[in-house]
Amino acid sequence: MSKNTSGPLAGIKVLELGTLIAGPFCARMLAEFGAEVIKVESPDGGDPIRKWRVLKDGTSLWWSVQSRNKKSLTLNMKHPQGREIARKLALEADIVIENYRPGVLEKWELGYEQLKALDPSIIMVRLSGFGQTGPMKDLPGFGAIGESMGGLRYVSGHADRPPVRVGVSIGDSVAALHGVIGAMMALRHRDATGGKLKGEGQMVDVALYESVFNLMESLVPEFDHAGVVRERTGGSLPGIVPxxxxxxxxxxxxxxxxxxxxxxxxxxxxxxxxxxxxxxxxxxxxxxxxxxxxxxxxxxxxxxxxxxxxxxxxxxxxxxxxxxIYSVRDMMTDPQFLAREMFEQHQFADGTPVKLPAISPKLSATPGHTKWLGPTLGQHNDEVLQSLGYTAAAIAAMKQDGVL
Known part of the structure; x- marks a missing residue:
């Protein structure tokens, strides 16, 4: 069977309005499988994750993975023209992904109901700490809070010590995966009801704490039926022996x-x-x-x-x-990882080699593909804006006016 390297999501346009982990990871997976993802960043430094953890030449190594295959567009969302451009892009997009606090997009006239009134087929994936409704919806919600409220932190660690965190941002990443699943189901429904021109779009409302809660196995019925509260048990799996x-x-x-x-x-x-x-x-x-x-x-x-x-x-x-129990050092030389080609060799712009994790899951006919590493800030400004009909002179004026 021949492989289609354009990816199963070729032709799907995604607008990413978000920073850090949950929204960008969701968009990253769509980009890895062929979607055109336009990432909007603040002209003032861009996504904060550009400065997280280990840096190379001032930019996070994490960035090279988290934003691979994305196009970076800088927009000052405090400027009316910046919001106007974002709105144009949203109405061209198949999917809008955002992870601001509920209400922020509405203030910018980019909320789901506002865009839906102009394009009923639009799909919006909204990732937030506590969802778009409820008494906590306006509170800031990071992955750590979602892990705590969703039950994961309570059962992680040893019984005689305080709860511990998993060594990665698991709450954000699990929420991102729920966002991807929701987006794919929404796309399927839109296609079944008429496609981009006539089909029915919808909002995918992903709460970080609910995404974690969704992983908690038999927690609820065990408590409701038997009064059992699952506790921390170190490295063991209680009730399943050995x-x-x-x-x-x-x-x-x-x-x-x-x-x-x-x-x-x-x-x-x-x-x-x-x-x-x-x-x-x-x-x-x-x-x-x-x-x-x-x-x-x-x-x-x-x-x-x-x-x-x-x-x-x-x-x-x-x-x-x-x-x-593997460290990354073990992974890099392990025959199973190597046989499954779980590392990709790439180069930074200066020619320095770098390995990235390969794309998962593995599709036999339409696998994911890394086209480029995380872009420089505003790297695709001209390309994206010209696709909207802006001239070189108009783009230069917007740069002068602080829009870009």
Missing amino acids: SNTYTTSDGENIVIAGNGDAIFKRLVLAMGRIDLAGNAELERNDGRVKHTQMIDDAIQAWCDTQTIDSALTVLKAADVPAGK
């Missing part, structure tokens, strides 16, 4: 998921624990749960006799799911 993190003799951490009934038997036999394999009470998960500590102690005692490599060899031979 599934935990253990330490090998060379100080490495290994995750062993022996919680399937047949898998558990293979695990303990591989450990030489025939007594556990023959214990009828341990044949099913509900029986093993009653002996969680004993089982974990037995696995840890076995790991104390193994290096990480020997443990993985034994468990692989026994067909027991297990894995070392």
Whole structure:
């Protein structure tokens, strides 16, 4: 099967009005799969993420990934002409993605209902801390707050210590993925009702805390029906035994998921624990749960006799799911990552090489593709504005007037 490198979203135009993580990550995924994404940035420094974490020549390395394939347009949204240009772009777009506080776009006359009155087919993905309705809608909401309110922070960490955060901005990223899913469903509905010219658009209302809450498995029915509040349990998975993190003799951490009934038997036999394999009470998960500590102690005692490599060899031979906890250094040389081509080699403008994570998911016929790294601030000003009919003289005047 031949591959279409233009991407499955070729022909889809996206306007990104947002900064930092949730909105830009949502738009990034659409750009990776062929959509034309025009990112509006403030002329005064652009998206703050340009200065986050590790920098190269004054620009974040993160930026090269977060804004790949996007076109950067600077607009002063405090200027009437800047808002006018944004409105023109929004009405040309298939999808508008924004992550301002609710009400900001309305003040700019760029709100969903305002644009819908002019183009009923428009799709707007709105990402915010608490959604577009409710008593908290006007409050600032970052990913950390969404993770806390959505339940993730409460169950993360060890029982005798304060909650911990995941080492990445998971709340923002999960919200972004919900935005992508919502946008694709909205596009499908619009196509089914007449397409861009006649179809029905809609608003995709994504709240960060709700996106996290959506991941919380059986949390609600367990509390409602049984009064169970899921608590922090470190590296274990309560109620599913065994599934935990253990330490090998060379100080490495290994995750062993022996919680399937047949898998558990293979695990303990591989450990030489025939007594556990023959214990009828341990044949099913509900029986093993009653002996969680004993089982974990037995696995840890076995790991104390193994290096990480020997443990993985034994468990692989026994067909027991297990894995070392990887750092990025481990990933960069791992045969599985390399076989799946999970790194892309690129160059910065000065010729310096840089690796980026490859695009996921992998589509067999229309895979994603990196066309260029994150753009310089305002790199596409002339191109975008000329596409709207502005002349070179008009663009020069707007630069002079502080619009761009």
